[in-house]
Amino acid sequence: MKKIIISISVLMILSLLTAMGFYHAEPKLTEPPWEQKLEKAKEKKENQESEPLVPIYVKDNVAYSLQNMELSVTFDNGRKWVQVPVEQDSLFAGEYNGNKQELIDQSYILTEKHAVFLYQVDSRIKLLSSPDQGKTWQEYIVTDHFSPIRFRKVTFLNENFGYVIVSGDRTMSQEWTSVFITKDGGETWSETNHSGVTRLIGDGGFVDESTGFLSFGTINPTEPDLYVTQDAGDSWKKADILIPEKYQEIFVMAETPLKEEDHLAMLINQGPNGDYEGGKVKGKFLSKDHGLTWKFLMEVHPNETN
Amino acid sequence: MKRISGYALFFVSLGLFLLQMGYMIFHDSFNVEYSDNRLFFVINMLIVLCLSFALSLLFTFSKRWKVMGVSGVVAFLLLNIIFGIIHHGKIRNVVSVSPDFKHLFVMKEKTQTNEAIYYRTYFGILAQPKERLPYQIGDEYKVEWLVNDVAAFTYNSPDNKIHQYVGTYGDRGGGGSYYYVGPSIHGKWRGENVTVTTTAEGITVQEDGEPQSFDWDHVVQFGTLAIVLVNNNQAQWTIALNENFLIESQETIPPTGEITLYKATMTDRKPMRLEYHDGD
Numbered sequence: 001m002k003k004i005i006i007s008i009s010v011l012m013i014l015s016l017l018t019a020m021g022f023y024h025a026e027p028k029l030t031e032p033p034w035e036q037k038l039e040k041a042k043e044k045k046e047n048q049e050s051e052p053l054v055p056i057y058v059k060d061n062v063a064y065s066l067q068n069m070e071l072s073v074t075f076d077n078g079r080k081w082v083q084v085p086v087e088q089d090s091l092f093a094g095e096y097n098g099n100k101q102e103l104i105d106q107s108y109i110l111t112e113k114h115a116v117f118l119y120q121v122d123s124r125i126k127l128l129s130s131p132d133q134g135k136t137w138q139e140y141i142v143t144d145h146f147s148p149i150r151f152r153k154v155t156f157l158n159e160n161f162g163y164v165i166v167s168g169d170r171t172m173s174q175e176w177t178s179v180f181i182t183k184d185g186g187e188t189w190s191e192t193n194h195s196g197v198t199r200l201i202g203d204g205g206f207v208d209e210s211t212g213f214l215s216f217g218t219i220n221p222t223e224p225d226l227y228v229t230q231d232a233g234d235s236w237k238k239a240d241i242l243i244p245e246k247y248q249e250i251f252v253m254a255e256t257p258l259k260e261e262d263h264l265a266m267l268i269n270q271g272p273n274g275d276y277e278g279g280k281v282k283g284k285f286l287s288k289d290h291g292l293t294w295k296f297l298m299e300v301h302p303n304e305t306n
Numbered sequence: 307m308k309r310i311s312g313y314a315l316f317f318v319s320l321g322l323f324l325l326q327m328g329y330m331i332f333h334d335s336f337n338v339e340y341s342d343n344r345l346f347f348v349i350n351m352l353i354v355l356c357l358s359f360a361l362s363l364l365f366t367f368s369k370r371w372k373v374m375g376v377s378g379v380v381a382f383l384l385l386n387i388i389f390g391i392i393h394h395g396k397i398r399n400v401v402s403v404s405p406d407f408k409h410l411f412v413m414k415e416k417t418q419t420n421e422a423i424y425y426r427t428y429f430g431i432l433a434q435p436k437e438r439l440p441y442q443i444g445d446e447y448k449v450e451w452l453v454n455d456v457a458a459f460t461y462n463s464p465d466n467k468i469h470q471y472v473g474t475y476g477d478r479g480g481g482g483s484y485y486y487v488g489p490s491i492h493g494k495w496r497g498e499n500v501t502v503t504t505t506a507e508g509i510t511v512q513e514d515g516e517p518q519s520f521d522w523d524h525v526v527q528f529g530t531l532a533i534v535l536v537n538n539n540q541a542q543w544t545i546a547l548n549e550n551f552l553i554e555s556q557e558t559i560p561p562t563g564e565i566t567l568y569k570a571t572m573t574d575r576k577p578m579r580l581e582y583h584d585g586d
Binding site: 002005006008009012013015016017019020022023024027028029030031032033034035 | 316319320323326327330334337338339343346347350353354357361364365378382385386389392393396397414416421423434435436437438
C-alpha cells in the first residue's frame with residue numbers, strides 16, 4: 001500500500017511540475033467569445049483562400065480561375081498561378097446577368113504566352129495585357145467614355161492589329177455599337193466610323209486589317225443583317241446575302257466570316273428560336289468580293305462546324 | 307485517527323490534483339480560466355502540502371527521507387511562489403469581492419500590451435471572458451462596489467484619460483429588469499450637495515452648484531443597472547440603481563428607492579446616495 005501511495009504521489013508531483021512548465025511558459029488571456037468567432041471566421045476565409053484553384057481551361061495547359069474574387073491565370077496546367085491585377089467586378093461591368101463564375105466569352109484572349117482582358121471601370125474601357133505569361137502587365141485605354149457595355153469582344157489578328165467591338169446604351173432593342181482598332185499592339189486605339197445601325201449586335205470581327213463585319217439582330221431575327229467595311233471602318237455597307245428560298249427565315253444570324261483560301265466563308269445560324277433539323281444546322285456561305293455578296297454553299301451540321 | 311486524517315488529506319490532495327489536471331486539459335475548450343491566474347500556483351502548493359502531510363501521517367520515514375522530503379516540498383513551494391510572481395507580472399489580475407460576498411469582479415490585463423478583458427465568474431474560482439475593455443489600462447486603476455451587484459472599475463488609459471467600466475451582476479427581482487437605466491431615472495434626484503436631473507434631452511449632474519449636462523449620445527449603459535456619463539471620450543460619472551430602487555410600470559407613479567452617483571476620478575471619492583426628489 002505504501003508503495004502504491006508513494007508512487008501516486010510521485011506521479012502527481014511530476015505531473016504538477018510539467019503542468020506548471022506549460023502554464024508558466026505561455027501566459028495568455030482567453031479571447032471573449034465574439035472575438036473568437038471573428039477569429040474563426042477569419043481563419044475559415046484564409047483556409048478557403050489557400051484552397052487550390054480550380055482551373056477553367058481555355059486550351060491545353062492554359063486556364064484561368066475566378067475563385068476568391070480574384071482573376072488568376074495559369075500557363076502550365078495549374079502548377080503556377082499568376083494573379084491578374086484587375087478588379088473582378090470590372091470584368092463583368094455593364095449589362096451582365098451571369099453568375100461571374102466564368103469570364104464573358106470573347107472578352108479575353110488567353111494563349112500559350114499572351115493574356116488580354118477587356119474590362120470597364122466607370123465610363124472607361126480598358127485592356128490589360130501581358131505578353132510574357134503574366135510576368136508583366138500593361139494597361140491600355142481603349143476609350144475614355146462609353147456607356148455601360150453589353151456586347152464586348154476583343155481579338156488580335158497579329159502582334160499589331162487588333163480590334164474591340166463594344167455595344168451599350170441599350171433601350172429595348174436598340175443600342176450603340178462602336179468598333180475600335182489598334183495597329184500598335186494595343187497601345188493606342190482609334191474608333192472607326194459608325195455603321196449607322198442601332199439594332200442589337202450579335203457578332204462582329206475583322207478578317208484582315210481592312211475587312212471587317214458587324215452582324216446585327218439578336219432578338220427574333222428574320223434575316224441576317226450583316227455590314228461590311230473594306231477600309232478598316234471608314235465606311236460600312238450592308239452585305240448582300242443570297243439565301244435560297246428554302247432557307248429563307250431559317251438561316252437568320254450571320255456569324256463572323258473567316259478567310260478560306262482565296263475567298264471568305266461565313267456560317268449563318270438559325271438564331272435563338274431556330275428549329276430547322278433540330279435548330280443547330282447552319283448554312284455556309286461564300287464571298288469572293290471581300291464580303292460584299294454572299295452565296296449559299298451547303299448546310300453544315302453541328303459535328304462538322306468544328 | 308492519524309490514519310484517517312492521513313487518508314483524508316491524501317484524497318483532498320488527489321481531488322485537487324484532478325481539478326488541476328482537468329483544468330489544464332479542458333480550460334481551452336471550455337474557454338474558462340481560474341478567476342485569478344495565481345490560483346493555479348496556490349492549488350499546486352495546496353496539493354503538495356496536503357500530500358506531504360498525508361504521507362507523514364500515514365507512513366514513517368527515515369531521517370534522511372524526511373530531510374529530502376521537506377527540502378523537496380520547500381523547493382516546490384518556492385518555485386510556485388516565484389512562478390506566481392512572474393506570471394502576475396505578465397498577466398495582471400484585478401479581483402474584487404462584492405460587499406455581500408456574492409459576486410466577484412474579475413479583470414485581467416496582459417501587461418505587455420495593456421489590453422484588458424472583463425470576466426464573468428462561475429463557482430467563484432472559474433471565469434469566462436465577457437468583453438475586451440475599449441481602452442488600454444495605464445498605471446492606475448481602482449474598483450469600487452457602488453452597490454452589492456454593481457462594481458465600477460475606474461482606470462486611466464496610457465493617454466491619461468479616465469475611463470470607467472461597470473460590471474453589473476444580474477437583473478433584480480426575477481426578470482423585472484430596468485432595460486433602459488437613463489429613462490427609468492427620469493426626474494430629479496438629490497443627495498448631499500449634488501443633484502441629478504434626467505429629462506428627455508439628457509442627464510444633468512450638478513455638484514456644488516456646478517452643472518454638467520450630458521445628452522443621450524454621451525450616456526453609455528452597462529448591463530441593466532448602470533450608466534456612465536462621458537464627455538470628450540472620458541468618463542465623468544457613473545450612475546447605478548440601488549437595490550431598493552423600484553419603478554412602477556405606470557409613468558405617473560414616481561420611482562422609489564435610491565440611485566448611486568460616483569465620480570470618475572482617480573482621487574479618493576466615495577459613491578453618493580441620491581433620493582428621488584420630484585418629477586420636475
